[in-house]
Structures are given as structure tokens and as C-alpha cells.
Amino acid sequence: xRPQHTPHLLDSFPVYSAGFIDAKNLVLGGGGGSSRTGVLNxxxxxxxxxxxxxxxxxxxELARGEDSPMSIATNPEAGTLACGVNSPPEQLAKxxxxxxxxxxxxxxxxxxxxxxxxxxxxxxxxxxxxxxLSPNGDMLAVGGTNxxxxxxxPSLAPIALPIKSDAEIYDAAFSQTTLVVATTASLLVYAxxxxxxxxxxxxxxxxxxxxxxxxxxxxxxxxxKAPETISKLSASDFRAAAFHxxxxxxxxxxxxxxxxxxxxxxxxxxQAYVCxxxxxxxxxxxxxxxxxxxxxxxxxxxDGKYLAFGDSGCRIGMLDATSLSPVATILTAHEFxxxxxxxxxxxxxxxxxSADKVVxxxxxxxxxxxxxxxxxxxxxxxxxxxxxxxxxQQYA
Numbered sequence: 001x002r003p004q005h006t007p008h009l010l011d012s013f014p015v016y017s018a019g020f021i022d023a024k025n026l027v028l029g030g031g032g033g034s035s036r037t038g039v040l041n042x043x044x045x046x047x048x049x050x051x052x053x054x055x056x057x058x059x060x061e062l063a064r065g066e067d068s069p070m071s072i073a074t075n076p077e078a079g080t081l082a083c084g085v086n087s088p089p090e091q092l093a094k095x096x097x098x099x100x101x102x103x104x105x106x107x108x109x110x111x112x113x114x115x116x117x118x119x120x121x122x123x124x125x126x127x128x129x130x131x132x133l134s135p136n137g138d139m140l141a142v143g144g145t146n147x148x149x150x151x152x153x154p155s156l157a158p159i160a161l162p163i164k165s166d167a168e169i170y171d172a173a174f175s176q177t178t179l180v181v182a183t184t185a186s187l188l189v190y191a192x193x194x195x196x197x198x199x200x201x202x203x204x205x206x207x208x209x210x211x212x213x214x215x216x217x218x219x220x221x222x223x224x225k226a227p228e229t230i231s232k233l234s235a236s237d238f239r240a241a242a243f244h245x246x247x248x249x250x251x252x253x254x255x256x257x258x259x260x261x262x263x264x265x266x267x268x269x270x271q272a273y274v275c276x277x278x279x280x281x282x283x284x285x286x287x288x289x290x291x292x293x294x295x296x297x298x299x300x301x302x303d304g305k306y307l308a309f310g311d312s313g314c315r316i317g318m319l320d321a322t323s324l325s326p327v328a329t330i331l332t333a334h335e336f337x338x339x340x341x342x343x344x345x346x347x348x349x350x351x352x353x354s355a356d357k358v359v360x361x362x363x364x365x366x367x368x369x370x371x372x373x374x375x376x377x378x379x380x381x382x383x384x385x386x387x388x389x390x391x392x393q394q395y396a
Contacts, residue, residue, distance in 0.1 A: 003318070003328040005362040006052035012039050015353030017131075018340040019074035021081055021105045024048060025057060026342075026351060028359065029069025029083055034124075041068040043083070043103065043110055048349060052361040060103075060110045065089060069101075071131040073140065076345050079105045080113070080154055082140055084128020095120045099128045100142050102154050116156035118142050118149045134174040135245075139192070141172040141179060148172060148181055150192075150218065159193055160218045171298075173241040175248035175279070178221065182253065184237040189222035189282075227284045230255050230273050239272075240298035242307075243279075244321065251277040252307060252321070256294040270294040272311060274324055288324040290317060296337045301347040306364060308350050310338025316352050316362065333360050 010028075017029035026046045032039025041062040046054040062068075065088030074081045080102060087097045098115040119126050123145075130143030133153060140153040148169055149162045167185035174180075174192075181188040226236050234257040244250035257271045272291040275284050293313035300307055306327060307319040314337055318328040334354035342351050343364070350362040 001326075001328045001365065002330065003362050003365055004052070005330060005333075005360055008054055008359045008361065010044075010357050010359060012357070013042070013044070014039070014068075014355040014357050015359060016068055016070050016339045016355070017072040017083065018342045018351055018353050018359075019072045019081060020048075020076055020342060020344050021045065021074045022076050022079055023345050025105065026054070026344075027072060027074060027081055027105075027110075028353060029072050030353070031062070031068035034065065034067045034086065034089060041066055041085075043069055045105065045108075045110060046359075048344065048351070048361060050348070052349065052363060054359065054361065058105075058109050063088070067127060070127050071129055072340075073131040073133040075133055075137045075153075078137060078154075081105070082131050082133065082142075082153065084131050084142070086119070086127050089124060092124055100131075100140075100151070100156060102156060114154060114156050116151065118147075118151075118162070119144045130169065130172050132172045132174065134192075135176060139174065141174065141181075143169050143172060143181075145169065150179065158215050160215050163188070163190070163218065170238060171240045173243050173251065175243050175251075177248070178279075179218065180241050180243075180251060182238040182241040186226075187222075187224035187238060187241065187253065188220060189224065190218040191221050192218075222282055224277075224282055226255055227275055227287055229284070229287045230257065230275075234258060234271075236273070239295055242298065242300040245300060245302055245304045247304070249279050251279050252298075252300060253277065254295045254298045254309065270312075272309070274307065274309075274319065276324070286324060290319065290324065290326075291315070297339065297341045299341045299343060301343045301350075301364070302345055303347040305347065306343070306350075308341050308343070310334075310341055310352060312337045314338075316341075316350075316360070318350065318362075318364070328362070328365055330360070330362065334358055 015030040021027045028044045031041030043060045045058040067086035069083040072083045097117050097119045099119045100116045102114040103110045104113045126144045132141045140151045150159045167183035171182040179190045236255040236257045239256045240254040253275045255273045272295040276286040291311040293311040295309045298309045316330040316333040335356040338352045340353045352360045
């Protein structure tokens with residue numbers, strides 16, 4: 001099914017991150033990055049109408065030399081957002097990086113309310129690719145290439161010592177009691193502390209340092225490898241993870257396959273699979289190939305009915321979260337692959353952004369259609385019943 005959708009070209013504004021800060025207002029992070037391209041790095045707020053039209057509400061230009069916001073997590077109930085913005089290169093070289101930022105949206109304006117540094121290695125290529133809020137909004141997971149830290153939100157005080165990984169970290173997901181970290185090699189399942197700090201963001205940096213000094217390692221509960229149904233076909237990387245918003249016993253993961261090298265034939269293309277895990281047993285309930293290209297971004301709708309993904313072939317797909325059947329597809333959504341996907345709080349709109357400076361607003365179908373095979377079987381069954389009825393009349 002091809003849903004209704006509207007593209008919006010944003011002049012000189014490549015988009016890398018997005019999230020709804022309230023029911024109607026969408027925050028976009030983007031720009032030219034830390035290189036001297038002349039394209040400014042900004043946070044922009046747009047109001048999004050039901051007819052998919054967007055209107056600029058506010059624009060916040062970042063300081064010269066700072067990177068573009070590469071990841072965003074929003075708290076629509078509080079009207080706040082957390083995002084990742086690297087400090088200027090001269091500060092990074094000194095190991096100083098106030099990469100984690102919190103902004104509040106009040107009276108139609110964005111304002112900075114707090115910062116915290118979690119990436120202090122001085123690696124100019126590292127950035128905050130992961131910014132994820134817990135379901136009740138009191139904890140924040142912030143991650144770079146090989147490390148991830150759990151912070152109190154919105155104070156940004158460290159709750160535990162950083163998680164270090166030899167494998168590259170791509171995503172994180174919260175349930176009420178656990179934090180799942182998706183690395184290229186495995187899923188790391190950690191127990192969450194029973195309570196998180198409720199410090200005000202106005203607390204001093206000194207208190208934050210004291211908090212870090214007394215923090216402990218998170219308890220590692222499980223290390224989960226890729227399901228055998230995928231790994232026996234090809235090596236694969238975990239690319240994304242998301243809990244069902246209303247059922248923490250269900251976790252969705254994305255695995256991109258890694259084709260083997262062969263001198264005698266052309267290497268196979270990467271493929272993408274979505275897995276549905278039962279987190280009580282950590283068994284896979286369902287596995288389905290959903291794309292013939294690797295998936296670049298993935299999100300679950302707030303009502304738990306849909307999963308959406310963008311792939312390296314510039315396609316956007318939407319799936320039924322229960323059956324993993326396709327609900328909607330846009331074959332060429334962007335000129336470059338999607339960098340970010342987000343649903344609005346009512347799960348009626350899906351927004352996709354890309355480095356091609358286009359934001360595409362998609363209307364979510366009101367009803368999930370039956371899968372094509374189910375429809376075909378129903379038609380065949382109807383035809384057979386009609387033929388049997390006709391035969392019965394002929395020989396009666």
C-alpha cells in the first residue's frame with residue numbers, strides 16, 4: 001500500500017535527527033556538521049498539521065564550530081528534549097566535550113537548560129549517536145561508538161559507570177526494569193537501578209561529579225547473540241532495538257546481514273531482518289526479512305501498532321507490529337537514505353528526514369490491511385465454496 005505523504009524541501013538544512021516535543025511540534029536537528037561547509041548547525045521547531053503541512057516555529061543556531069545534532073530524544077509530556085552535539089574541535093582535542101544537551105520548549109521557543117560531557121576521549125570522529133529516554137522520562141541513555149552512559153533526566157547526573165564495549169554500539173532500548181544495548185555482536189541486557197536521581201538540572205557540576213564518583217557498574221543480566229535462523233544464513237549485525245511501548249515482554253530488533261566474500265561470484269547484497277523477542281525467555285517468536293537493503297533507521301509507534309524503517313535503498317517501510325506484514329511502502333522517499341524516523345504522539349503521522357534536506361510527512365493508515373497471502377487464501381476459499389455450491393445444484 002502506498003500511503004499519502006508530502007515532501008518538504010528545507011533549504012540548506014540536511015536533517016540528521018528528529019522528534020515530536022509535543023502533540024503538534026516537531027524538532028529537527030541538522031546542518032553542515034563540524035566541517036567548514038558554510039551550512040549552519042541548528043535545531044528547528046516546526047508545527048505539523050493533520051494535512052501534513054509544516055510551518056517553522058523557532059530556530060536555534062548552534063555556536064560556531066559545534067557539530068550538528070546527530071540524535072534526539074523528546075519528552076512530549078514535559079516539553080523537553082535531549083540531543084547530542086559535539087563541542088568545537090579545539091575543545092575535543094583537549095578531551096572537553098559537553099556533548100549531551102537538554103533543551104526546554106516554552107512559549108514557542110527553545111532554550112538550553114543543561115549540558116553534560118560523556119565523550120571525552122578526544123576522538124574527533126566519535127559523536128553521540130544514541131540518545132534514548134526511559135518510559136517514565138527519568139533516565140537517559142547516551143552513547144557513542146564504544147561506550148554508553150546512563151544519566152538521570154533532566155539533571156544529567158550519572159547514575160552508573162559507563163558501559164564499555166569492544167563491539168560497536170548502535171542503539172539502546174528501555175523497559176521498566178532493564179536497559180538493552182544493541183551492539184554489532186550482541187544484545188547486552190542490564191538491570192536498571194531501582195530509583196533514579198531526581199536532581200534539578202540547576203544543581204551544580206560538583207554534585208554531578210560526586211554522583212559519578214559513587215556510581216557503580218550496571219548489572220549485566222544477559223548477553224544475546226543473533227538468532228540462529230539469521231546467523232546460519234549469513235553473519236549479521238544488530239542495528240536497532242525497540243521495546244513494545246505497552247508490553248515490555250516484547251522487544252523488536254533489526255539485524256543487517258553481512259554478505260560473505262567470494263572470488264568466484266559477485267557478493268550478495270545486505271539484507272535486513274526484524275525479530276520479535278520474548279524477553280521473559282529471550283527466545284525469538286518471529287523472524288522476517290523486511291528489506292533487500294540494510295536498514296538505516298527504525299522506530300516503533302507510540303500506540304504499539306506499527307514499526308517503521310528506512311533502508312539504504314532510500315525506501316521507507318511500515319509494518320504491522322504483531323504480524324510484521326507490510327502496511328505501507330514508499331519506494332523512493334529520499335535521494336539519500338533516511339537518517340531519522342519519528343511518529344507523532346498519536347501515531348497518526350510518520351516523519352522521515354535525510355541528508356538530502358527533505359522531510360517527508362506520511363499519513364499512517366487508519367486500518368492495518370490483511371497480508372496479501374491471507375487475502376489470496378480468502379479469495380480462493382470463496383471461489384471453491386461457490387464451485388461446490390454450483391456442483392451441488394447440478395447433481396441434486
